Amino acid sequence: MLHLLSLKALRERLQKREVSSVELTKHFIDRIAKFSDLNAFISVDEEGALASAEDADKSLNKNQSGNLTGIPIAHKDIFCTKRLRTTCGSKMLAGFTAPYDATVVQRLANAGCVTIGKTNMDEFAMGSSNETSFFGNVKNPWQTSRVPGGSSGGSAASVAARLIPAATGTDTGGSIRQPAAFCGLTGLKPSYGRVSRYGMIAFASSLDQGGPLTRSAEDSAIMFNAMGGFDPKDSTSIERPIPSVNELLDLDLRGLRLGLPTEFFDSSVDTAVLGSVREALQILEKRGAQLVDVSLPNSAAGIPCYYVIAPAEASSNLSRFDGVRFGHRSEQADSLLDLYECSRAEGFGEEVKRRILIGTYVLSAGYYDAYYLKAQKIRRVISDDFTKAFEKCDVIVGPTTPSTAFKIGEKTQDPVSMYLNDIFTNTVNLAGLPSLSMPVGLDGSGLPIGMQLIGRFMDETSLIGTAHQFQLETDWHERCPEDFA
Amino acid sequence: MPISENDVTRVARLARLRVTEAEIPQYQAGLDGILDLVAQLHESVTDDIEPMAHPQDISLRLREDQVTEDDERDLFQECAPAVENGLYLVPRVIE
Numbered sequence: 001m002l003h004l005l006s007l008k009a010l011r012e013r014l015q016k017r018e019v020s021s022v023e024l025t026k027h028f029i030d031r032i033a034k035f036s037d038l039n040a041f042i043s044v045d046e047e048g049a050l051a052s053a054e055d056a057d058k059s060l061n062k063n064q065s066g067n068l069t070g071i072p073i074a075h076k077d078i079f080c081t082k083r084l085r086t087t088c089g090s091k092m093l094a095g096f097t098a099p100y101d102a103t104v105v106q107r108l109a110n111a112g113c114v115t116i117g118k119t120n121m122d123e124f125a126m127g128s129s130n131e132t133s134f135f136g137n138v139k140n141p142w143q144t145s146r147v148p149g150g151s152s153g154g155s156a157a158s159v160a161a162r163l164i165p166a167a168t169g170t171d172t173g174g175s176i177r178q179p180a181a182f183c184g185l186t187g188l189k190p191s192y193g194r195v196s197r198y199g200m201i202a203f204a205s206s207l208d209q210g211g212p213l214t215r216s217a218e219d220s221a222i223m224f225n226a227m228g229g230f231d232p233k234d235s236t237s238i239e240r241p242i243p244s245v246n247e248l249l250d251l252d253l254r255g256l257r258l259g260l261p262t263e264f265f266d267s268s269v270d271t272a273v274l275g276s277v278r279e280a281l282q283i284l285e286k287r288g289a290q291l292v293d294v295s296l297p298n299s300a301a302g303i304p305c306y307y308v309i310a311p312a313e314a315s316s317n318l319s320r321f322d323g324v325r326f327g328h329r330s331e332q333a334d335s336l337l338d339l340y341e342c343s344r345a346e347g348f349g350e351e352v353k354r355r356i357l358i359g360t361y362v363l364s365a366g367y368y369d370a371y372y373l374k375a376q377k378i379r380r381v382i383s384d385d386f387t388k389a390f391e392k393c394d395v396i397v398g399p400t401t402p403s404t405a406f407k408i409g410e411k412t413q414d415p416v417s418m419y420l421n422d423i424f425t426n427t428v429n430l431a432g433l434p435s436l437s438m439p440v441g442l443d444g445s446g447l448p449i450g451m452q453l454i455g456r457f458m459d460e461t462s463l464i465g466t467a468h469q470f471q472l473e474t475d476w477h478e479r480c481p482e483d484f485a
Numbered sequence: 486m487p488i489s490e491n492d493v494t495r496v497a498r499l500a501r502l503r504v505t506e507a508e509i510p511q512y513q514a515g516l517d518g519i520l521d522l523v524a525q526l527h528e529s530v531t532d533d534i535e536p537m538a539h540p541q542d543i544s545l546r547l548r549e550d551q552v553t554e555d556d557e558r559d560l561f562q563e564c565a566p567a568v569e570n571g572l573y574l575v576p577r578v579i580e
Contacts, residue, residue, distance in 0.1 A: 096564055097563075097564060098564070099557070099560045099561055099563065099564060192540040192541065193540075193541060206538065206539045206540065232548075235545050235546060236539075236541060236545075238541075239546075298529070300525070301525060301526065301529055303522065304522055304523040304524070304525045304526045305523075305526065307519055307522060307523050308523050308526065311519075315500060319500075319501070322501075323566065324565070324566070324573050324575055325561075325564075325565055325573060326564045326565060326566075327566075328566075329566035329567065333576055334576060335576050335578075336575050336576050336578050337501075338503075338576070339575060339576055340501040341501050341502060341503035342503050344500075344501055344502050344503070345502055345503035345504070348502070350511075353502055353504075353512070354512065354515045354516070354519070356500050356502060357493070357496050357497060357500055357502065357512060357515075357516060358516055358519050358520075359500075360496045360499050360500040361488075361492070361496045361516065361520075362523075364495075364496065364499060370527075371523065371526070373536055374526050374527070374531065375523075375526060376536035376537055376538055377531035377534040377535070377536050377537070378526055378529055378531060378534075379536075379537040380534050380535060380536065380537035381529065381531065381534060383537060383540075414518075415515060415518060415519070416518045416519065416521075416522050419519075419522065430540075431540060432539075432540020432541065457540075
């Protein structure tokens, strides 16, 4: 039952030599194969993983191990890896192997992690259900007729199904927190600039941030500490160290002010979701936290603002896919312009094309001021709302999503209804703040409910600490979908 | 202000995306839906607000002007679809 152990427990067993990294790696590779129906992985590197596991065992035997030596993990297929192909969930990159490793990949490898494979995701991270992947949709292990959320859907499904102890993800508008909520996990989106974006394929560069998907706050602290920190290769990386795992976890809830924005507790949220969030708040209150009312009056403008800024940045970032230097190249082309247009038309899926078109539109002559500049001003207003709210509280809390996981296919015909899933999460990216989703209950049909914690810039400690204190008192984070126990 | 067929064609051209005649209505509807959603932006008054392009209002870090990487042309061209003698191949541009 090795797969039921937490990252922390596995680490202890490895260090005591009660289990070897090779045994552990084989165990998880077997599980990935056994539950391949979930479609959580795009690539699995059995040979490479076993070779690194053997190396890890040698280091462990010599007592030369790092913090995570021998622990199998998986990366969202947006992080470049030298040894394995990196597809970003797209036909465009279906045959692409990067010439270098992303900093996150490198750091976790340096800490001793064994990379087992790359997880499925929405194409170029554009989606909230993992249904835009060129490699097919991912199933939610809690109910396989449901989506796991997205865009880090493969990472979330694989950690929830205990196919891997922890996985990396990225979050541009909610892509770590929403799948964490839908799959009953702890998902951390660090402050913008905390985790290096070097080698992380860009979607919207002023919003993108990498982070871990784990089963507990404790595991989240371990992963965040190992993957984050200053990187000279990322020009927006913050030159401050990540707190130690103990510092991240050790929080006294007494006197901590939790702010409840009225806008996050309205009638558009499922009653089961609101009920579980309120119960969780009572538990935190009992442990000494104070609940205060706050307001984020412009949060309704978050979705419109985001759906101008994110596609605008995406249209610029994705212009690098030209069929010349890397990625899919059309065989139809007679001219250079044909080569660009056909390679891109054949390589990108429908949602990606839609966002490139809308992004190009809002940046084009005659529309720039009305859309892009306007959205940037709203972005400031939204960010100022948070600053004001943090005068009255230390952490902002609310539901991560308005509902639990929806059915596969339910929202694919209506992109706008899909976008509304990120209503509580994407303002956080616009402001660059840290945020965490943690499991706080199950709804009537047994689907996980997530609660979101939002912190001041650089204050991941209050988020991970609060989640850890909550998890010491409750067992929602230990619940495992029945068929995967 | 609904998106016209011409708008879709114009934007697709700017984005270097080939859109076939048959696909235009589908993209037209998609873009219309998104523009409807983002139209709410126009309800907010933002006259004296400074635009925010980035979460960090700081200037980018500078470094010494030194060579930090070796020439890795061959490595970087390994993932290119068509190269010859260290050059990227494209359809003929000049007759």
